[in-house]
Amino acid sequence: MFSFFTRKKEFSTTSIFSFLQVDLHSHLLAGIDDGVQTESQALEIIELFQQYGYRKIITTPHILWDFYKNTPEIIRTKLEKLRFFLQENQIDLPVEAAAEYYVDEHFLQMLQNHENLLCFGEKKYLLFETGFLNYPAFWEEAIFLIKANGYQPVLAHPERYVYVQNDFNFLEKVLELGVLLQVNMLSLIGYYSLEAKKTAEKIIDANLAHFLATDCHHIRQAKTLQNLVQSPFFRKVQNYKWLNQSL
Numbered sequence: 001m002f003s004f005f006t007r008k009k010e011f012s013t014t015s016i017f018s019f020l021q022v023d024l025h026s027h028l029l030a031g032i033d034d035g036v037q038t039e040s041q042a043l044e045i046i047e048l049f050q051q052y053g054y055r056k057i058i059t060t061p062h063i064l065w066d067f068y069k070n071t072p073e074i075i076r077t078k079l080e081k082l083r084f085f086l087q088e089n090q091i092d093l094p095v096e097a098a099a100e101y102y103v104d105e106h107f108l109q110m111l112q113n114h115e116n117l118l119c120f121g122e123k124k125y126l127l128f129e130t131g132f133l134n135y136p137a138f139w140e141e142a143i144f145l146i147k148a149n150g151y152q153p154v155l156a157h158p159e160r161y162v163y164v165q166n167d168f169n170f171l172e173k174v175l176e177l178g179v180l181l182q183v184n185m186l187s188l189i190g191y192y193s194l195e196a197k198k199t200a201e202k203i204i205d206a207n208l209a210h211f212l213a214t215d216c217h218h219i220r221q222a223k224t225l226q227n228l229v230q231s232p233f234f235r236k237v238q239n240y241k242w243l244n245q246s247l
């Protein structure tokens, strides 16, 4: 006999994230960072994203000079390989690429040299991250240079940084410098930590977030995203004015 109370609630995953339209943070170029390692793995995730209702994917490999020495050329070559693979498998979801820049000495140097950086959207959004515990000493200089080079800085997953979790007012300084904030969907379902979840909710409640993204590295994360639908916070997320749609 079925028990009403023990049966797992089932729901359709079709179009659950169609309100976002575009995902702008993921690691789907094979073998160049800690994301997917093969084009088949990327395909599995992209098929699922298509089912979720996304109409475009902007994937953003790490550029973190101590670990992932990715250049625009490496990224473009890998993107072409993925596009070809998707075409071969009759997947017609458009995929573009930019990067997730780690604020390190190398990043600062590229900015000082006015090198062409990978960005997305008409406003030239540049996605960047910092270390999880502390922000770098040259943080303000980096933001100033990003803007001086004609890019619009977007801070990836502010809710995951311990320095933000411990000092929420820090975000005011960040916003005053003209930085936009990108929250991770997985943070909202407690995937990383309770602190990250609480901070993500606080950012959205205070209307400080601009983008909502998957930051997907592998199929397990891609599947876990579905749990957001069952979160009491989902309605708020659905009704929020995200900039994703403008991309």
Ligand SMILES: [Fe+2]
Pocket: 025, 026, 027, 100, 156, 215
């Ligand atoms: Fe990322």
